[in-house]
Amino acid sequence: MLTLRPRAARATILPGLPGLGREETRALGAGASLRPSRRRGGPPVAILVPAVLVGLVAALPLLYLLMRAVEAGGGVWDLLVRPRTARVLANTALLATAVAGATTLLAVPLAWLTTRTDLPGRRVWATAAALPLVIPSYVGALAVVAALGPRGMFQGWLERFGVEKLPAIYGFWGAWLTLTLFTYPYVFLAVRTALRGLDPALEEAARCLNRGPWRTFVSCTLPQLRPAIAAGALLAALYSVGDFGVVTLLRFDAFTRAIYVQYGSVFNRASASALALLLVLFAAALLLAEARVRGRASFHRVGGGAARPARPVPLGRWRLPALAYCAGVVGLALGLPLAVLGYWFVRSLGQGIDVAELGAAALHSVTLGGWTAATATLAALPVALLAARHGGRVGALAERVGFLGYALPGIVVALAFVAIGVRTPFHQTLPLLVVACAVRFLPQAIGATRLSLLQIGPRLEEAARSLGRSQAGAVRSVTVPLARPGVLTGAALVLLTTMKELPTTLLLSPTGYDTLATEIWTAAGDAAYGAAAAPALLLIAVSALPTLLLAARDRAEG
Amino acid sequence: MTVGARIAGGKRTAGGEGSGPALRCDGLVKRYGTTTVVDGLDIVAEPGELVALLGPSGCGKTTSLRLIAGFEELDGGTVAVGGRLVADGPRGEPPERRRIGMVFQDYALFPHLSVARNVAFGLPKGAGGGRGEGKERAARVATALATVGLAGLEERMPHQLSGGQQQRVALARAMAPKPTVILLDEPFSNLDAELRASVRAEVRQILAAAGATAVLVTHDQEEALSLADRVAVMRAGRVLQAAGPEELYHRPVDRWVAGFVGDAQFLPGEGTGRRIATELGDLPAHAATAGPVDVMLRPEALRLAPDTDGGDEDANAEVLARAFYGHDQLLTLRLDTGRILRSRLGPYGGIRPGDRVRASVRGAVLAFPREE
Numbered sequence: 001m002l003t004l005r006p007r008a009a010r011a012t013i014l015p016g017l018p019g020l021g022r023e024e025t026r027a028l029g030a031g032a033s034l035r036p037s038r039r040r041g042g043p044p045v046a047i048l049v050p051a052v053l054v055g056l057v058a059a060l061p062l063l064y065l066l067m068r069a070v071e072a073g074g075g076v077w078d079l080l081v082r083p084r085t086a087r088v089l090a091n092t093a094l095l096a097t098a099v100a101g102a103t104t105l106l107a108v109p110l111a112w113l114t115t116r117t118d119l120p121g122r123r124v125w126a127t128a129a130a131l132p133l134v135i136p137s138y139v140g141a142l143a144v145v146a147a148l149g150p151r152g153m154f155q156g157w158l159e160r161f162g163v164e165k166l167p168a169i170y171g172f173w174g175a176w177l178t179l180t181l182f183t184y185p186y187v188f189l190a191v192r193t194a195l196r197g198l199d200p201a202l203e204e205a206a207r208c209l210n211r212g213p214w215r216t217f218v219s220c221t222l223p224q225l226r227p228a229i230a231a232g233a234l235l236a237a238l239y240s241v242g243d244f245g246v247v248t249l250l251r252f253d254a255f256t257r258a259i260y261v262q263y264g265s266v267f268n269r270a271s272a273s274a275l276a277l278l279l280v281l282f283a284a285a286l287l288l289a290e291a292r293v294r295g296r297a298s299f300h301r302v303g304g305g306a307a308r309p310a311r312p313v314p315l316g317r318w319r320l321p322a323l324a325y326c327a328g329v330v331g332l333a334l335g336l337p338l339a340v341l342g343y344w345f346v347r348s349l350g351q352g353i354d355v356a357e358l359g360a361a362a363l364h365s366v367t368l369g370g371w372t373a374a375t376a377t378l379a380a381l382p383v384a385l386l387a388a389r390h391g392g393r394v395g396a397l398a399e400r401v402g403f404l405g406y407a408l409p410g411i412v413v414a415l416a417f418v419a420i421g422v423r424t425p426f427h428q429t430l431p432l433l434v435v436a437c438a439v440r441f442l443p444q445a446i447g448a449t450r451l452s453l454l455q456i457g458p459r460l461e462e463a464a465r466s467l468g469r470s471q472a473g474a475v476r477s478v479t480v481p482l483a484r485p486g487v488l489t490g491a492a493l494v495l496l497t498t499m500k501e502l503p504t505t506l507l508l509s510p511t512g513y514d515t516l517a518t519e520i521w522t523a524a525g526d527a528a529y530g531a532a533a534a535p536a537l538l539l540i541a542v543s544a545l546p547t548l549l550l551a552a553r554d555r556a557e558g
Numbered sequence: 559m560t561v562g563a564r565i566a567g568g569k570r571t572a573g574g575e576g577s578g579p580a581l582r583c584d585g586l587v588k589r590y591g592t593t594t595v596v597d598g599l600d601i602v603a604e605p606g607e608l609v610a611l612l613g614p615s616g617c618g619k620t621t622s623l624r625l626i627a628g629f630e631e632l633d634g635g636t637v638a639v640g641g642r643l644v645a646d647g648p649r650g651e652p653p654e655r656r657r658i659g660m661v662f663q664d665y666a667l668f669p670h671l672s673v674a675r676n677v678a679f680g681l682p683k684g685a686g687g688g689r690g691e692g693k694e695r696a697a698r699v700a701t702a703l704a705t706v707g708l709a710g711l712e713e714r715m716p717h718q719l720s721g722g723q724q725q726r727v728a729l730a731r732a733m734a735p736k737p738t739v740i741l742l743d744e745p746f747s748n749l750d751a752e753l754r755a756s757v758r759a760e761v762r763q764i765l766a767a768a769g770a771t772a773v774l775v776t777h778d779q780e781e782a783l784s785l786a787d788r789v790a791v792m793r794a795g796r797v798l799q800a801a802g803p804e805e806l807y808h809r810p811v812d813r814w815v816a817g818f819v820g821d822a823q824f825l826p827g828e829g830t831g832r833r834i835a836t837e838l839g840d841l842p843a844h845a846a847t848a849g850p851v852d853v854m855l856r857p858e859a860l861r862l863a864p865d866t867d868g869g870d871e872d873a874n875a876e877v878l879a880r881a882f883y884g885h886d887q888l889l890t891l892r893l894d895t896g897r898i899l900r901s902r903l904g905p906y907g908g909i910r911p912g913d914r915v916r917a918s919v920r921g922a923v924l925a926f927p928r929e930e
Contacts, residue, residue, distance in 0.1 A: 462629050463666040465653040467680030468735060473654075477679075481670050 043390040051382035055401040058439050061408055061416035065280065068273035079274040084258075088275065092254040092282065095175060095247070096237040102180040103236045104229055107187035110329060112217075113322050115195040118312040120319070125326045126192065127548075132333040133185045134543040136500040138245020139520060139536045140182040143337035144174060145249060146344055146529040153343055175252035179243065181333040183236040190232030194225050200311070213313065227293050234290040241283050242409030244503040249524060255279040256411045256503070263415060263507075276412045284407040291403075338540070341533045348530030358519075358534055365515040365539075368433065368505070369495035375438040376445040377491040383442075384449035389458070399450070405443040413440045414507040421508070433508040440504055441494045448490020452483040496543055578641045580605045580771035581739045586625055587634035588618070588795075595621050597795035599635070603739060603771050603788075608762070609800075610782035611775045613792030614818070619775045620663075622792070623741050626773070627660050628653035640738040659732035659740040663747060665724045667716040673727050674699050674712035680735040702730040706764055721749050722757045729761060733768060740765070742774040746781060758785060779819045783807060791815050807856075809844065809924055816854050816924075823899055824852040827925065834925055837895045838874070842922045850928035857888060857902035859921065864907065865914040873914040875899075880911055891917060 043051075072079075079085065113119050114126040132140075147153045148169040168174075198221065206220040207213075240246075244256040251257070255275060262272040315322050386398035417436035426432040456479055464474035502517045509518060516535040523532035581603040588596040596618045603609045611619045624630045626637055628650055637645040637656075644656045659680075668676050677699045703709050706726040716724060725745060732740050745761065746754045762785050765772050776782050782789045783803040790800040799811045810816040813824070827836035829847030834840070836853055865873040875891040878898070882905070889901045889909060901917065909915060 459662055459664060459666040460668060462627075462653070463660065463662060463668070463731075464679065465629075466627055466658060466660040467731065468654045468682075469679075470652065470654055478668055478670075482668075 043386055043394055047382045047385050047390075048394070051386050051398055054379045054383055054442075055398070057379075057435070058401055058405060058442050060420065061413045061439065062280065062404070064416040064419060065273055065277045065412070068270065069277055072270050072274070075270060079271050080278065085275065085278070088253055088255055088258045089278065089282075091172075091252065092241055092279075095172065095179070095252065095254055096240045096286070098172075098176050099179045099183060099240040100233040100237040102176065103184040103187045104233050106180065106329060107184045107232065108191055108225070108229060110184075110326060111188050111191035111195055113326060115192055116313055117315050117322070118319075119315060119322055119326070125330070128330045128334060129188055129326070130185045131330075131544065131547070132182050134547055135182055135334070135337055135540055136245065136502070136517070136543075137179065137182045137239075137243050138249060138502050138517075138524070139341075139539065140337055141174075141178045141246040141249040142520065142524045142529070142532055142536060143340040144178045144181075145169060145524070145527075146532075147336065147340045148174075149527070151527050152529075153340055170251045172252055174250040175247050175254070178246045178250060179236075179240045181336075182246075183239050184329070184333070186235040186239065187229060187232030190228045190235070191225055194228035195221075198224055230293040231290055234286055234293065238283060238286040238290060238406075241279070241286060242411075244409070244411045245521075255282070256409060259411050259415065260503070269419065272415060276415055279409060280407055280412055283409060287403075287407045338537075341537050341540075343533075344529040345533035345537055348533055351530060353534055357514075358538070361514050361516050361519045361535060362538060364513055365499045365517065366495075368430070368437065368515060369498040371430070371434045372437040372441065372498040373445075373491040373495040375434055376442050376494045377449070377487060379438060380442060380445035380449045380490070384446050384453055387446070388450045388453035401446075403443060405440065408440070410440055410501060410503040411507075414504040417504075418507050428508075428510045430510055430513065433505065433510070433513075436504050436508050437498045437501060438494075440501065441497055444493050444497065445490050448493065449483070449487050452486025452490075453479070455486070456482045492546065496546070500539060500543060579603060579638075580607070580640055581626070581773065582638045583622075583626060583635065585635040586622060586632060586637070588621055588625055588630060589633050595795055596625060599792070599796055601626075601773065601790055601797065601800070603773055605771050606766075606769045607787045608765060608772045608774065608785060610786035610789045611773060611792055612779060612782040612789050612819070613777065615777055617792045618795040619777075619792050620743055623660075623743050623773065623775050626739075627658050627741055628656050657738045659735065659737035661725075661728045661732050661740065661742040661745050663744040665716075665728040665748075667724055667727055667731070669716055671716075672712065673703070673708070673714050673716070673719070676716065676727060677702050677731045677734050679731060682735075698734060702734040703727075705733070705768065706730045707760070722753050725749065725757055726760070726764075729764060733764075733770060738771065740770050740772045742772060744775055744777070746776075746778075754781075761785075783819065789819075791818060793818075810854070813852075813854075813926055813929070816926075821857050821900070821902075823855050823857070824926075825855055825897070825899070826928065827851050827853045829925060834923065837893055837897060838917060838919055841919050844922050844924050847925050847927075851925035852928055854924045854926065855899065855919065857900040858886075859919055859923075860899060860901035861918050861920050862889065862891070862901050862903060862909060863916040863918070864909050865916060872916045875915050875917045877909055877911050877913045877915055880909070891915065893917065 110125075110129055114122050114129065119125065135143075145152060149155070150168075152169075202224070203216055203220055206216040211219060241255065244260065246252075247254040247257045248260060256279070259272050259275045259279065262275060263269070383398045383401060387395050389395075390398075413436055417432060417439075421427040421432045424432075460478050460482070461471075461474040464478045465471065469477060499515070500517060502521060505515050505517050506521060509515065514522075516539045519535045520532045520539070523529070523535075579602045581601065583599060583601040586596050586599040586601075587594065599618070599622055601609065601611070601622070611622060613619045621630060625632055625645075628645065631648050632645055632650060634647055635645075636643060636647075637650070639657055642657075644651045668679065671679065674696075678695050681695050681698055699712065700709065703712065706729055708723060708726055708730065711719070711723070711727075716727065719727065725748075728745075729740075729742075742761075746758055749757055758781065774782075774786065783806070786803060788800060789803055789806050790797045791806065792798070793814065799806060799815050801809075806815070806819055810819060810822075813822070816822040825836050825838065827834040827841070827850075829843065829849055829851045831846050831848070832843050834843050834847060834851060834853055841853060862875075862877075875893045877889050877891050879890040881888045884905060887903055887905055889903065890898065891901060892898055899917070903909070
């Protein structure tokens with residue numbers, strides 16, 4: 001979920017997943033009323049009808065899956081109880097659990113070091129530690145394969161020293177390593193936010209009660225961080241479950257890969273749909289759990305944003321090990337992919353880069369992102385208005401429609417729209433791809449718009465009316481200018497995430513409409529790392545730019 | 559009666575700024591589902607008057623204000639502004655046409671507009687938008703800001719102002735279009751205690767200087783009494799008493815009002831015409847009473863005379879405790895009859911716990927029929 005600056009920095013680096021905290025809403029001044037204002041007589045038809053239409057389109061993938069399941073009848077059951085399905089389910093659960101555990105172990109010390117200690121360069125480390133989020137996970141996977149794979153960088157070097165074969169990177173360990181490296185920032189950011197919100201007086205109280213620093217951390221700080229850790233870890237797990245690129249490139253038989261294989265090579269629609277339905281249930285369960293612990297996590301922000309900053313813990317002789325730890329994590333998650341991609345990029349320079357092709361792909365990516373951003377933002381408007389301004393059942397339902405999309409992994413949306421598209425004249429056209437991407441990223445647009453509307457609150461419009469403006473005039477002179485930055489940030493976020501989106505683009509792109517994402521994918525599939533490096537670096541640069549700019553502005557604003 | 563019509567029998571003319579009340583609300587009713595939040599509320603504010611709507615939280619004061627401003631729809635009753643009917647039951651003019659200004663509890667300053675543009679927001683744009691007109695607007699903004707003592711801050715943004723300054727910008731913005739009535743919703747509750755007193759006095763002075771009619775909502779009895787020309791005490795959606803501060807304090811209509819507007823203690827007595835027999839002797843009454851009554855005693859109406867040498871035959875109480883506040887002190891005493899009473903004195907005189915004192919009542923007293 002998004003907010004106006006300065007917190008937008010964090011929002012921008014959270015692609016495709018629910019935001020990390022509700023505290024933005026609370027961070028507004030004491031006066032701003034954030035409860036939806038209830039208006040009598042229900043929402044106006046001019047908002048309700050478009051909102052219902054948007055909701056229906058957003059629910060299309062789910063409806064499609066359910067229809068398939070009903071159509072297949074008992075057949076679905078047979079598909080679901082096959083041993084292969086059980087294996088895929090077990091694989092996915094194992095991967096999600098392992099990633100959640102590893103990201104927690106990796107991220108909690110990092111968060112503590114960058115918020116509560118005198119670690120040199122804390123702020124730089126904090127920004128750098130969050131940055132791996134801008135690397136699309138499939139690009140990360142590509143980097144891992146290009147470095148450690150059978151035809152990768154290290155293999156090439158090691159052969160000179162007589163090492164014939166590295167341990168295989170494919171399978172569980174590769175997928176686990178890659179997802180851990182590129183999703184730990186979810187936990188990191190959640191824990192960091194919680195740590196900053198903790199009242200240091202509690203820890204001081206613990207120290208006064210004769211607990212040492214370590215026992216204070218374990219008995220006082222850690223329990224308070226538990227909801228934030230849980231929320232972050234669940235987010236990482238949710239990402240792992242829905243992610244397509246990593247498990248497919250690293251050939252680990254999790255849901256998304258199984259669906260793709262069923263669909264792509266076997267062309268078994270029924271089986272793919274059954275698996276997809278199961279995946280959606282899996283993701284929905286994680287999402288619900290995340291929403292619940294996140295609700296509890298917000299408890300810790302009761303004190304509000306004005307809490308006294310904690311005194312940094314002096315690291316003393318632990319300073320060097322702490323620095324090494326930060327450098328190690330950031331080096332692996334950020335340095336390694338950049339170095340690998342850079343290496344292959346330089347090597348590919350010798351063979352000559354097809355600049356025209358790269359340019360065309362970039363243009364396609366931007367075009368697709370732009371159309372999707374415009375469509376999603378426009379579609380989000382009526383839903384966000386309902387959710388923000390009309391409480392009650394309709395508003396709550398509208399909010400849930402916005403949330404639903406998070407439980408629909410890209411491969412599921414793509415699959416459904418392919419199946420729907422085949423029966424329409426829009427099959428293999430850009431508009432269908434745009435609609436599918438818009439459905440996929442609608443939650444981000446709704447979140448951004450809804451939050452900006454909530455931040456404005458009904459009081460300002462009332463003030464405008466008491467000063468002689470009509471309802472429409474109040475909206476024009478107050479609500480629109482105030483909501484604009486938030487809505488535009490949401491649109492920019494949709495643009496960026498669409499550019500990075502892989503499965504939807506892969507399955508729905510019109511023939512010959514190559515984007516940066518599909519270029520990378522094709523090259524990665526052929527182990528043509530040199531060809532993948534240039535578009536991958538370009539994509540990372542495009543994603544990182546706004547994040548870095550926002551982070552810089554954050555720092556400038558203090 | 560159609561909206562916009564003159565009130566029947568009124569002597570007001572078109573334009574409405576006649577000699578009648580600036581604001582007149584009759585029998586306002588507002589229900590949410592089955593709960594009645596405002597239940598037959600009557601308020602009148604004469605031109606230039608500052609009326610405070612005082613009540614505990616949840617008594618419907620803010621809702622009343624929003625009904626008057628037109629942000630909520632009436633379920634019954636009428637609102638007239640400057641003699642012009644602006645709402646009659648559910649039919650009413652939209653807020654922008656009521657000639658009512660509002661200062662919100664959180665000020666609701668437009669965060670994207672400078673101070674000057676906030677204040678200019680309600681000023682008429684006019685048709686031409688020509689140069690002279692812009693000058694006139696600027697002049698009105700400057701005047702409004704000068705009135706509230708913020709000249710020179712035109713180009714600041716709201717977030718660059720202190721709480722007290724924001725408060726004054728909100729007031730200037732509400733006053734700039736020269737509304738017939740200004741409504742203030744708990745305008746001082748967001749200020750810290752230190753600032754509150756000074757801003758209160760300033761606002762009072764600004765409103766008085768402009769001759770503005772204002773209705774102020776508050777739950778703070780001290781604020782209501784010290785600021786308002788008239789105070790309407792609300793409870794459960796209706797006005798229990800509307801009176802000047804002194805009358806309200808000294809002659810509340812019932813025990814609840816007595817206790818809400820100040821510290822009230824009750825002493826049983828027996829009414830015999832204009833005098834009431836009590837444990838503290840025969841007290842003169844404001845009004846004739848008969849039979850068992852409860853006499854209201856404000857702590858400051860209880861005078862104490864110390865019995866320094868311990869020989870005072872008339873000493874009738876012992877001091878149990880003393881809380882010294884600086885500007886005054888509160889003594890708890892036990893009458894020889896066993897009754898506990900509080901007395902508020904000036905900060906002088908060395909009465910200490912354990913001292914014997916003679917307690918007596920100052921002036922005439924108010925009595926309510928005994929409650930069983």
